[in-house]
Amino acid sequence: MRRVRLRVWVIAVPMAALAVATIYPLVFTANVAMKTRHEYILDRFSLTSSLSWDNIATAWTSVGLGRYFANSVIVVASAVALLLLIGSMAGFALSHLRFRGSRALFLCFLAALFIPFQVIMVPLARVMADSGLMDTYPGLILAYVAQFLPFTIFLMTSYYSGIPGEIMDAARIDGNTTYGVYRRIMLPIGRPALLSVGILNALFCWNDVLISLLMMPSPEHRTLMVGVTSLRGQYSDDIPTFASGVLIAALPVLVLYLFFQRQIADGITAGATKG
């Protein structure tokens, strides 16, 4: 009996240590963000005594993270709304309507899922520049939609495939057109999937740096993540302000994670097990 116990702790203690190691970096950063510069230079590990919000205010206003934050919110909200609309329309059509080429189309979308952004970024920049979309909000929004649409279609299709066709037949007998079925039946029924896919897409877009770095070269168009990277150079001697910027950028993600952990994990594993 004792030997068994011992064995359990051989596993449990490292796992608990790893859990601490997972959380500690963020705690450390939050602690630094609250310190004054003087306090940080004296001792970077001690618990902050000041609980000063000055760094956050500095990062938000004088560094301009507020502006970048607004840019990110505009772009991410638009991209997610478009992704959900276009993705659910396509997912409904691919799962419940019969038409020529539906299977081939689905396979095309699936194949597009495996094209990484790095592989198409050079010509994409040229396509965007040629169509006047470079360095504009619509351009970045479209780039995000294009990047995450195959994934969205894939998940929406597999969600709608699980909904019996009889529901649609019944709605048709009641006099609905295909569009009516989409709007009155499929959109409301798809809410759980839309929530899960929407949150995942919001995370992907919010966290992205490569696409926005490529698509939004001018400083006033920077998204928050690009803003944080530029902070590094400007405030290399002011670590507490830098840490505050990191904290500001992480906060929306933290909130989403706290409230929608289940949906995020569901979205990821739905892609995994059905792939």
Place this chain on the structure above:
Amino acid sequence: MPLRGSPSSVRPAETGRTDETQAGQRTRRTDPGVPTPRRISGQRAERLAPYVLLAPAIAIVVAFRLVPLLMGVNFSFTGDGERDGTAVGLDNYAELFRDPLFRTALENVGLLVLLLPVAVAIPGLLATFIYLRVPGHPIYRSVYFFPAVLSPVLVGAIFNLLLAFDGPFNAALGNTGIDPVDWLGDPDIAMFTVVGVHVWATFGMALVVFLAGFSTLDATLLDAARVDGASLPQVIWHVIVPGLSRTIQFVFVTTMIGMLTSMFGLLYVMTSGGPEGSTYLPEYYIWVQQGEMNRPALASAASTVLFLLMLVVGLAQIALLRRAGREH
């Protein structure tokens, strides 16, 4: 379902006509009843509905993913700068493989392949322990998964603070009497550091996938193994690994793809490819050539190489793991 008889196969020499007249004829041909004009337009709308619903998705995927993919391959055979637009054959590829930075990038891919089993085994083992209900198991999933939702840029920024020469990492080492390490400044160490941070940030993702895989595992097999007195390593090797072969295969492929395509943020923030170009990966090389050197054609060649690399890695892993799965 009215969409069944969609007749583009019965569309002989009508190519000169507009879509509208075609659609009208179609309706008449497949519907022998007396059609009122309203019914015709209603039916046409119904028939076109799937295409209307799919049109935006098709347009976006074609214009911003498939066309750029083909353009990119095409670009890679043209010149940069003065030779812009002219065909140069394989010149870009030759230059690519002469470039020591790109060679380092490829060597680093090799390193990633070697480290891959570790990056899969860690979440796999942790998921196993959580599944076997190690004390505290209800909270581990959420805690471990949490860094996976953070942006690589933020993870990189946080670890820049932690790994600073006088930061917490070296302070902890100092307490055990080990000299401070220059985690990001030493060319022999920096790549391992970055990969380590990547694994720290992403193992939760694989863990969640593994846990989903466990929910499909037949629990009676585990009980049987336990009754037979199998040890934990034996259970893992003879019951869990074969039972989860599909999940393991999936995690292998996605982890490799993640290492090849989602370390940009970390590299950008933590090392910028340095020190001495030791932390280059193909994806970072593409960015530098495109965004900083203004060499889009060379960058396209590197993109094509990355794409082929991913295809090869993906297919090889699937083949390998299929065979391993069959032997069991």
